[in-house]
Amino acid sequence: GAGVSQSPSNKVTEKGKDVELRCDPISGHTALYWYRQSLGQGLEFLIYFQGNSAPDKSGLPSDRFSAERTGGSVSTLTIQRTQQEDSAVYLCASSLGGSDEQYFGPGTRLTVT
Amino acid sequence: AQSVTQPDIHITVSEGASLELRCNYSYGATPYLFWYVQSPGQGLQLLLKYFSGDTLVQGIKGFEAEFKRSQSSFNLRKPSVHWSDAAEYFCAVGLNTDKLIFGTGTRLQVFP
Numbered sequence: 001g002a003g004v005s006q007s008p009s010n011k012v013t014e015k016g017k018d019v020e021l022r023c024d025p026i027s028g029h030t031a032l033y034w035y036r037q038s039l040g041q042g043l044e045f046l047i048y049f050q051g052n053s054a055p056d057k058s059g060l061p062s063d064r065f066s067a068e069r070t071g072g073s074v075s076t077l078t079i080q081r082t083q084q085e086d087s088a089v090y091l092c093a094s095s096l097g098g099s100d101e102q103y104f105g106p107g108t109r110l111t112v113t
Numbered sequence: 114a115q116s117v118t119q120p121d122i123h124i125t126v127s128e129g130a131s132l133e134l135r136c137n138y139s140y141g142a143t144p145y146l147f148w149y150v151q152s153p154g155q156g157l158q159l160l161l162k163y164f165s166g167d168t169l170v171q172g173i174k175g176f177e178a179e180f181k182r183s184q185s186s187f188n189l190r191k192p193s194v195h196w197s198d199a200a201e202y203f204c205a206v207g208l209n210t211d212k213l214i215f216g217t218g219t220r221l222q223v224f225p
Binding site: 004031033035042043044045048050055056058059091093099101102103104105106107 | 145149155156157158159162164203205207211212213214215216217218
């Protein structure tokens with residue numbers, strides 16, 4: 001079946017603009033995760049959804065970052081007033097929840113100029 | 114705080130040689146443990162995982178890992194490396210049912 005998909009695959013934006021990154025999880029997966037991969041910080045957890053609620057937002061780096069999930073499926077990560085340090089690859093993963101394996105999407109490469 | 118350490122940033126081996134990638138974790142209890150591989154331009158793929166039971170875990174692509182509680186380690190091994198194994202390898206700790214804490218990764222280079 002289809003894996004986790006993310007769009008866009010690449011995004012270049014100017015400093016100060018807002019961006020939206022989209023994640024389509026595997027059908028039936030109730031848990032959804034966002035991570036960020038950058039040169040200086042490695043792979044960092046951002047936020048976790050179980051269904052439409054986010055019990056763990058502890059990794060969001062600032063209040064410029066927000067995420068939502070609707071219908072227990074698609075999720076959008078929004079970064080407002082982007083800064084150069086937001087440049088990274090944003091990875092989405094989904095799972096059946098519990099201790100089930102997380103399946104990762106190909107990521108969105110964000111470049112802030 | 115929970116953490117994962119991969120002490121080797123970059124490892125180079127010859128094709129056919131054995132491989133061991135090190136991973137140590139810091140956590141108050143036995144966590145879920147994972148190894149992921151990331152090839153250039155690709156997403157993360159799970160190689161293997163440890164939740165409980167047998168401490169020697171077999172994974173895909175001929176990889177195995179051994180959980181050693183006394184050493185807080187979960188090292189990844191492969192008896193004979195293939196050129197296609199060149200990639201970046203990440204060890205991760207799963208905390209309960211949500212986030213993964215990743216190590217900084219080990220980049221593997223394979224020479225013919």
